[in-house]
Amino acid sequence: xxxxxxxxxxxxxxxxxxxxxxxxxxxxxxxxxxxxxxxxxxxxxxxxxxxxxxxxxxxxxxxxxxxxxxxxxxxxxxxxxxxxxxxxxxxxxxxxxxxxxxxxxxxxxxxxxxxxxxxxxxxxxxxxxxxxxxxxxxxxxxxxxxxxxxxxxxxxxxxxxxxxxxxxxxxxxxxxxxxxxxxxxxxxxxxxxxxxxxxxxxxxxxxxxxxxxxxxxxxxxxxxxxxxxxxxxxxxxxxxxxxxxxxxxxxxxxxxxxxxxxxxxxxxxxxxxxxxxxxxxxxxxxxxxxxxxxxxxxxxxxxxxxxxxxxxxxxxxxxxxxxxxxxxxxxxxxxxxxxxxxxxxxxxxxxxxxxxxxxxxxxxxxxxxxxxxxxxxxxxxxxxxxxxxxxxxxxxxxxxxxxxxxxxxxxxxxxxxxxxxxxxxxxxxxxxxxxxxxxxxxxxxxxxxxxxxxxxxxxxxxx
Ligand SMILES: [Zn+2]
Numbered sequence: 391x392x393x394x395x396x397x398x399x400x401x402x403x404x405x406x407x408x409x410x411x412x413x414x415x416x417x418x419x420x421x422x423x424x425x426x427x428x429x430x431x432x433x434x435x436x437x438x439x440x441x442x443x444x445x446x447x448x449x450x451x452x453x454x455x456x457x458x459x460x461x462x463x464x465x466x467x468x469x470x471x472x473x474x475x476x477x478x479x480x481x482x483x484x485x486x487x488x489x490x491x492x493x494x495x496x497x498x499x500x501x502x503x504x505x506x507x508x509x510x511x512x513x514x515x516x517x518x519x520x521x522x523x524x525x526x527x528x529x530x531x532x533x534x535x536x537x538x539x540x541x542x543x544x545x546x547x548x549x550x551x552x553x554x555x556x557x558x559x560x561x562x563x564x565x566x567x568x569x570x571x572x573x574x575x576x577x578x579x580x581x582x583x584x585x586x587x588x589x590x591x592x593x594x595x596x597x598x599x600x601x602x603x604x605x606x607x608x609x610x611x612x613x614x615x616x617x618x619x620x621x622x623x624x625x626x627x628x629x630x631x632x633x634x635x636x637x638x639x640x641x642x643x644x645x646x647x648x649x650x651x652x653x654x655x656x657x658x659x660x661x662x663x664x665x666x667x668x669x670x671x672x673x674x675x676x677x678x679x680x681x682x683x684x685x686x687x688x689x690x691x692x693x694x695x696x697x698x699x700x701x702x703x704x705x706x707x708x709x710x711x712x713x714x715x716x717x718x719x720x721x722x723x724x725x726x727x728x729x730x731x732x733x734x735x736x737x738x739x740x741x742x743x744x745x746x747x748x749x750x751x752x753x754x755x756x757x758x759x760x761x762x763x764x765x766x767x768x769x770x771x772x773x774x775x776x777x778x779x780x781x782x783x784x785x786x787x788x789x790x791x792x793x794x795x796x797x798x799x800x801x802x803x804x805x806x807x808x809x810x811x812x813x814x815x816x817x818x819x820x821x822x823x824x825x826x827x828x829x830x831x832x833x834x835x836x837x838x839x840x841x842x843x844x845x846x847x848x849x850x851x852x853x
Contacts, residue, residue: 445514447505448482451560455483456521457568460557462530462599464539464582465575471526471558479517483524486561487511488538488554491529497522511558526558536664543663544580544601545679549672550709550765553594562761563706563715564810566591573599583621583660585676590652591808593705598674600660607631609658610638614645619658621677622685626661629686634659640692640726648699648722648800652807657698659691673697673719689723689734696722699803707810708760712770713839714813717755717779718799724780725796735784740852742777746844755779756813756839779813782838786831790824798823813839 454476461470469490475483488509495502495513502524503514515522533540536547538555546556553559560567569588576582584599602623609618618638622630637659645651654676664670664681671680671694678694680687699722701715724734745751753769755778765771787795802811802819817835821828837845 444499444501444503445481445516447503447512447514448480449484449510449512450478450480450482450515451484453478453480453483453515455485455560455565455567457570458557458559459570459572460597461572461574462539462556463575464541464573464599464601465577467530467532467539469526469528469530469557471528473524473526473558475515475518475522475524477518477520481515481517483513483515485511485513485526485558486551486554487528487558488552488556489531490554490558491531492558493527493529495524495526497524509554528558530556539599543665545662545664546597546599547672548598549595550771551595552766557597559594561594563593563595563709563711566593566705566808566810568592569597571597571599576601579603581621583677585654588653588675590703591705592653592675592702596674596702598672598677598679600662600677600679602661602663604660609634612638612642612645614642614650615655616641616645616651617656619656621658621660623661623663623682626682626685630659630661633680633684633686633688634691636688636727636730636732637691637695639730640723641695643726643729644696644699644722647725647796649803649807651698652703653698657695659685659694661685673701673715675702688727688732689737692723692726693719696726703808704803704806705810707812707815709763709765709768710757710759710761710770711811711813712765713755713775713779713782714811714816716776717782717813718816720776720780721783722799724784725792736850738777738780739848739850741773742781742844743848743850743852745772745774745777746847752842752844754840754842755782760812778838778844782834785834785838786820786824786827789827789830794824795820 456474456476459472486509487506492504492506492511495504505512530539533555537552539546548556551561553561568591571584571586573582573584580601581604582599582601583604588597604621607620609620611617618641620630620634657676659680660677661682662679668681669684671678671684671690673694675698680690680694684690696719700718706715727734751772753774755775763770783795798820802816821831
């Protein structure tokens with residue numbers, strides 16, 4: 391019997407770890423060939439004695455996911471996820487699977503056992519000393535409430551924790567992995583805009599697909615060689631071109647100021663039909679989405695681009711660190727547009743004024759704890775982390791200089807890229823970068839991030 395034959399017979403499941411199974415194989419060869427020392431081969435303690443059952447499903451959310459290759463058939467609503475699972479001394483692996491209908495889970499070892507309950511998929515995967523690939527075949531349901539694949543507008547929306555309605559994932563913001571994407575079942579006359587590859591670790595809300603009758607324009611190439619594009623829908627060319635006129639320069643500013651961009655060498659804004667009254671964007675790098683109604687807003691385009699550095703490049707450790715993503719992206723957008731003669735601060739001050747004076751909106755920007763809240767229905771999902779976070783950085787810049795803050799943010803990005811960080815990590819980093827202003831920076835953090843009342847309210851006449 392050869393190893394191939396052993397594999398071809400179907401899985402004889404190792405009782406302990408893969409390492410133990412592989413170690414047992416030479417002994418099985420000896421026993422089958424009838425050669426050896428003349429005595430009958432008796433099974434060693436490590437050898438599988440009979441065809442064993444595949445291991446039972448075990449919960450293991452700590453086992454990292456390295457890369458997911460997704461094939462999505464949008465017409466059939468079928469998906470195949472090939473997931474590279476990290477080595478682990480603990481067996482099992484778990485995913486968030488929302489409303490997915492799981493058909494099968496297989497690996498090179500054969501069919502794997504799984505159980506699905508309360509939106510979680512637990513798989514009976516042995517422990518291993520190296521990465522293991524598994525294949526999950528499944529069906530995903532159509533959604534209509536910004537919680538998965540929405541066929542009617544032709545757009546996916548996974549923020550904040552709906553990834554499990556489209557593919558097996560880990561929905562916490564700190565969990566990063568690489569992605570590959572293939573999309574089929576695209577209706578006649580439509581283009582599917584999606585990245586074939588996300589080459590650096592990204593949170594699970596980042597991969598996205600948009601369908602539409604897209605026209606694509608090149609907006610220019612940065613000095614680092616990143617091509618910046620615009621995908622717009624019919625009838626919106628004028629305001630889309632108008633809104634993106636600063637985007638290539640903004641990308642160039644981010645790259646030159648904060649560090650290299652990591653999610654591809656072609657990027658851009660994709661107009662999506664979120665529907666009336668939904669203004670904004672979503673940081674689906676490298677092809678971030680911007681609501682059709684917001685395509686004329688230079689701020690939204692710059693803000694979504696900035697998430698390539700904060701939110702995606704450096705991920706949030708906890709949902710409570712929303713300000714690390716949104717406050718910093720808002721601040722970076724203001725910095726990039728300021729270089730091009732656009733002052734976002736009057737508008738930001740009005741937004742901050744609203745946050746500070748509306749009792750129904752105002753909250754602490756960085757609540758204590760980690761992942762104790764569910765952001766999708768928590769009051770923190772508001773303008774508070776955006777505007778208080780940006781104001782905190784602006785007031786640090788008033789003390790030490792905006793260029794010095796840029797340098798400190800660049801070092802933070804370099805040090806924390808590809809990992810998660812807390813807002814307090816950034817505060818500590820700034821205090822260490824400016825020792826003579828450390829106490830002042832701590833006071834600003836207390837005022838803008840950790841207490842509800844605003845330390846000051848912008849004195850400005852706002853609409
Ligand atoms: Zn944002």
